[in-house]
Amino acid sequence: MEESSPSFPPQKIDFCCERIAQILEECKMNSKCVYVLTIVLIACLVSVSESASIEWPDHPDGMLHFYELIYNSPRVTWYEAKNAAEQQMFMEVNGYLATITSPEESSFITNWLSQLNPEYYILVGGYQDRDAPDYSEPAGGWRWVTGEPWVYTNWHVGEPSNGPPEEDVLGLKEHHGFYWNDGAAEVPEHYYLVEYSVPEPATIEAAIDIDPDTLNLKSKGRWITCYILLPEQYDVADIDSDSLLLNGKVSPAWSWIDEAEQILMAKFSRSEVQQILDPGQAELTVTGELTDGSKFEGTDTIKVIDKGKN
Numbered sequence: 001m002e003e004s005s006p007s008f009p010p011q012k013i014d015f016c017c018e019r020i021a022q023i024l025e026e027c028k029m030n031s032k033c034v035y036v037l038t039i040v041l042i043a044c045l046v047s048v049s050e051s052a053s054i055e056w057p058d059h060p061d062g063m064l065h066f067y068e069l070i071y072n073s074p075r076v077t078w079y080e081a082k083n084a085a086e087q088q089m090f091m092e093v094n095g096y097l098a099t100i101t102s103p104e105e106s107s108f109i110t111n112w113l114s115q116l117n118p119e120y121y122i123l124v125g126g127y128q129d130r131d132a133p134d135y136s137e138p139a140g141g142w143r144w145v146t147g148e149p150w151v152y153t154n155w156h157v158g159e160p161s162n163g164p165p166e167e168d169v170l171g172l173k174e175h176h177g178f179y180w181n182d183g184a185a186e187v188p189e190h191y192y193l194v195e196y197s198v199p200e201p202a203t204i205e206a207a208i209d210i211d212p213d214t215l216n217l218k219s220k221g222r223w224i225t226c227y228i229l230l231p232e233q234y235d236v237a238d239i240d241s242d243s244l245l246l247n248g249k250v251s252p253a254w255s256w257i258d259e260a261e262q263i264l265m266a267k268f269s270r271s272e273v274q275q276i277l278d279p280g281q282a283e284l285t286v287t288g289e290l291t292d293g294s295k296f297e298g299t300d301t302i303k304v305i306d307k308g309k310n
């Protein structure tokens with residue numbers, strides 16, 4: 001998911017609807033024009049949804065966290081937003097109304113929202129459980145929709161206020177610098193914030209064979225050759241050869257893919273590799289990426305000797 005441009009003007013949609021209505025009024029004598037514009041206007045009025053999204057890579061749970069700000073017209077209640085968020089999918093996981101559980105997550109979201117400049121109010125995933133043993137008004141019994149512990153809070157001065165009317169769900173007020181407010185669940189709003197926690201994809205285990213098996217630091221050969229095989233569900237042709245690295249340091253001088261045999265052969269400069277090796281057993285790890293961004297890694301052990309003709 002790409003970071004979106006810092007402009008998020010749904011007002012344009014309202015303007016668009018108004019303008020279509022205006023044109024409709026102006027050309028009402030032309031039945032074909034009226035028919036087409038009516039269809040467009042209905043489509044415009046029935047439901048409008050726009051979104052902007054961003055990734056936050058620093059969540060302490062080690063997952064990839066993505067946030068998506070959704071604009072809806074007509075407005076949705078907190079429960080409608082919660083259900084909609086849970087139906088939304090990204091990278092094969094379902095979303096949830098965003099949970100803001102640390103100052104770091106809060107400032108990341110706040111900085112991003114400030115750039116998007118959404119108007120007025122954004123629904124997020126906090127609510128008050130009136131059956132909770134710690135329930136009391138206005139600040140007791142608050143929970144996150146995900147069950148994450150309710151520890152960090154960022155209430156605006158004077159909040160939570162519990163209304164009136166009764167206010168039991170969480171929102172961020174744009175005109176209060178996105179500090180928190182308890183709002184009424186049944187009051188519909190244009191915006192809600194969805195969060196997705198996506199597991200970091202596992203590293204693919206590649207089989208690596210380094211040639212020669214014994215490397216003499218005194219010998220004059222030019223190359224170290226590395227053969228890479230992937231598990232059979234992958235295609236070596238998908239390896240991004242520019243991503244290849246030996247021990248995180250040395251790039252291959254060149255590489256060649258044998259698609260029929262499903263082997264990638266990479267040639268590393270022997271002198272460059274020798275600079276990072278000491279005599280003894282040496283573990284050489286080759287890492288790389290496939291074109292879809294998946295990472296692979298494989299290790300081979302060789303013997304390094306230093307036997308020169310003196």
Ligand SMILES: [Ca+2]
Binds near residue numbers: 105195
């Ligand atoms: Ca969260």
Ligand SMILES: [Ca+2]
Binds near residue numbers: 128137138166168
């Ligand atoms: Ca309340």
Ligand SMILES: [Ca+2]
Binds near residue numbers: 161162167182
């Ligand atoms: Ca309030």
